[in-house]
Amino acid sequence: MEDLVDGLLSGKVRSLAKAITVIENDRPGKRELLKRVYPKTGNAYLLGITGPPGAGKSTLTDKVIANLRKQGKTVGVIAVDPSSPFSGGAILGDRIRMQQHALDEGVFIRSMATRSHLGGLAKNTVDVIHLLDAAGKDVIIVETVGVGQDEVDIVRIAQTTVVVMVPGLGDSVQIAKAGVMEIADVFAINKADRDGADKLFSEIRAMLDMVKGEIKPEVFRTVAVDDVGIEELVQGIFAHGARVEESGFIEDKRARKAESELRAYLVDNIMERSLGLHIYDDVVKRVAAKEITPMDGVEELFCKLGMEKGEN
Amino acid sequence: MDKKIKVLIAKPGLDGHDRGAKVVSRALRDAGMEVIYTGIRQTPEQIVATAVQEDVDSIGMSCLSGAHNKLFPKVVNLLKEKGAGDVLVFGGGIIPDEDIPGLKESGITEIFLPGASTEDTIEFIRNNVKQGV
Amino acid sequence: MSCTDKKARLAERQEQWQGMVDKALSRFPERKENFSTTSGIEMKRLFGPADVDAVDYNEDVGFPGEFPFTRGVQPTMYRARFWTMRQYAGFGSAKQTNERYRYLLGQGQTGLSVAFDLPTQIGYDSDMELADGEVGKVGVAIDSLADMEILFDQIALDKVSTSMTINAPAAVLLAMYIAVAEKQGVSSDKLRGTIQNDVLKEYFARGTYIFPPQPSMKIITDIFSYCKDNLPNWNTISISGYHIREAGSSAVQEVAFTLADGLAYVDAAVKTGLDVDDFAKRLSFFFNVHNNFLEEVAKFRAARRLWARLMKERFGAKKASSMMMRFHTQTAGCSLTAQQPDNNVVRVTMQALAAVLGGTNSLHTNSRDEALCLPTEDSVRIALRTQQIIAHESGVADTIDPLAGSYMVESMTSEIEEKALEYINKIDDLGGVVKAIEAGFMQQEIGDSAYAYQKSVETADQVIVGVNKFTIEEAPPENLLRIKQEMEIEQRKSLAAVKAGRDANAVDDSLKALREVAESGDNLLPAIVSAVKTYATLGEVCGILREVFGEYIES
Known part of the structure; x- marks a missing residue:
């Protein structure tokens, strides 16, 4: 990973291409890669x-x-x-x-x-x-x-x-x-x-x-x-x-940009975590059987994630 | 998350017959792969530069004009020069049997001849690409 | 019996027969649930009088040599003269190809057909970087007038008709042909032959384009106009469905897209001020002939009828010769198999027979080994003999359009015409062929058909003998024709010699003049003829035009 980052920062095409693949495929080391690259x-x-x-x-x-x-x-x-x-x-x-x-x-x-x-x-x-x-x-x-x-x-x-x-x-x-x-x-x-x-x-x-x-x-x-x-x-x-x-x-735009970026991560993270829950399939089944509403299903998943719905 | 196989389908040389290349591209897509198609009239240099930028797992080249002996090995050599010698390279087209040993020796892993099924190509890629950074 | 009685009787018998069919089906189901052609036209169990109810003999079928030419373009067809037997050939150097031509003419071939290598087709000289590995491979390498002189050495150009498969640089090769003839003492009005000159299909089916569509159309109409005055017996364009079919289209798409291209050329020429009846008789067509025998016969008949109607209705053509579609046919290269290649002789025979029954005006029969390499002399001879056997032994050429009146063939003819017209209307809606190309319409349609066909072969729904059924273990084929690498080196050497031996100032002047003409928008032909006579090379001439007109990028 070090090589990849160094290569990328020094303008090596192949390193940049490989680093993109790490991101695209969510490969291990992705977080570290971004951490090192972000300041630049x-x-x-x-x-x-x-x-x-x-x-x-x-x-x-x-x-x-x-x-x-x-x-x-x-x-x-x-x-x-x-x-x-x-x-x-x-x-x-x-x-x-x-x-x-x-x-x-x-x-x-x-x-x-x-x-x-x-x-x-x-x-x-x-x-x-x-x-x-x-x-x-x-x-x-x-x-x-x-x-x-x-x-x-x-x-x-x-x-x-x-x-x-x-x-x-x-x-x-x-x-x-x-x-x-x-x-x-x-x-x-x-x-x-x-x-x-x-x-x-x-x-x-x-x-x-x-x-x-x-x-x-x-x-x-x-x-x-x-x-x-x-x-x-x-x-x-x-x-x-x-x-x-x-x-x-420009300040608006910067804030908007940061927010969009954050939001993208948020959506992805919540999705990923929710999909990883072992009760997920069960919730899907129950929604399909009309035992619970999709909204209730989401509540259940969030509950499992420890994201209780607060009173704002 | 998905580990998609990425394949570059390329037409080296001046040959404009892209039916095979396009049919294979669709078949690979329908097999769940991501296919980058370069279009016709690509030089070996362009093909390799594209393969490196796109970080593909494999390159498939189609040539019906008879220029394969010159163009296919050149792509393999350039890949090695660029440090991308691990990319799986295969070819197809009107290629006489007697040329196949030489092409394989130069680093083309497989040659598909007229009448080959796209299933064979898909199997071949799945079995031979090296995955992982 | 009155007419209504007859109809009632027919319906009754039809019902009876249907009962027999149902009984048979309950015991033996048919091979497939649906039988259809590659164009998706249903092959019914049985065609009968009801299927041709809408066909009016006078309006839709008529007589040979008369509008709408469904039964052929000449009143006596092959009873007077067989179709022209014209084998497409060219490989390696001009000298090698000249030897093959003289062999073919000696064997009874009646016209020449020149295959050029890819650098020539794309306007590059043999010494250019992009030509690397391609010189002399799929056809003969022509760099300058010097090569063209060798190509036609000892072939009298006033005696032979020559077809040249050349598109984007067609004007340059035609200019060289004119110059060679002049050296032989043959004036250009005596020249007979065809240049393909059909650039539109290059953008969506064949790939040997150079310039963007607009300047390409301009060059084409320049050729129309130049030939009208100087080469009255020359077919200025061969509007080609062959490659569209090879790219994977269905029979209907082949007809539709070819005729749509044709309409675009006519439209462009009319817009430059030419009278449709002045140039339309010099338009010729070029089709593929594939395996589905009856569909192919019907395809040719439908194409002729539809073209005649379009020329009359859309352009107000008055002369019969402006409406008659004359065409060359080549058997389907893509149908040839590398497996058990001798089986290809049989495929080619059936395809050739379909072309003859469809009333082709000239024919190329493929050689059995073309899925492997360029054809050997033996293979080419068998291919030519195939045509000669059909002509002299089969008897099918002794009466005109013998399949006319067949319920099946007439019904299929009408259906192909109708479906092709639907496509043409769709292309009109998209704003014409050029816009449709930009939108990728034809590319998508052809790609869909090609992919569907491939899938049907892989599931063996479509059987290909020797490929997905009746396969055997085979030893690698022997005695294939190979183009040696040294040929490329030799060609570069002789090009260098030509460049060293010519008058450099004359070349420069002629190229300068050409640039001026190109920029001014005047007819390019006279300047190109002058340039090639100074031995300016194909690459140099096309280089100037590339600079002025730009280059097309695939969309």
């Missing part, structure tokens, strides 16, 4: 990129990486894809579009499957972010489909979150459904050369007008395939970061 974190700019399937997130990410590299920044990427609910396996294909960076030592790309455990994805991803941060990456990009609470949680801890939209995917419904208005710091309308881009643009603008106060997200148009609009988008991302920094909202 806090330097990277964390960027979330999210949006519906087919929006072109991976292509956009690829071009953003290229742009950041031109500026001399090193980049870490975590590309999250869903696991199959049937087999638990996954095909992780996001990096197909980023393979031009495979040989660039300033870029480290890691694919992660959502796997099945509740809360686990968020927690693991946060930890992997810490590792990339400690390994000295200037910018860390997390790319997710952005559905499900877990992924929203990841996005919540980002300094800047880009929500990618495309014309013609059932636009305004798309916006509302994704519940993305609250997490978006910057909008990218990708494939902006298509019909309906203007309509989508004004729809987003209209919705933003209804949002009160704080800092209003900027909306950019991109055609990632042709590398159009990327420069402006990247500038917009950092401009957002700077504005947050100046505005004083």
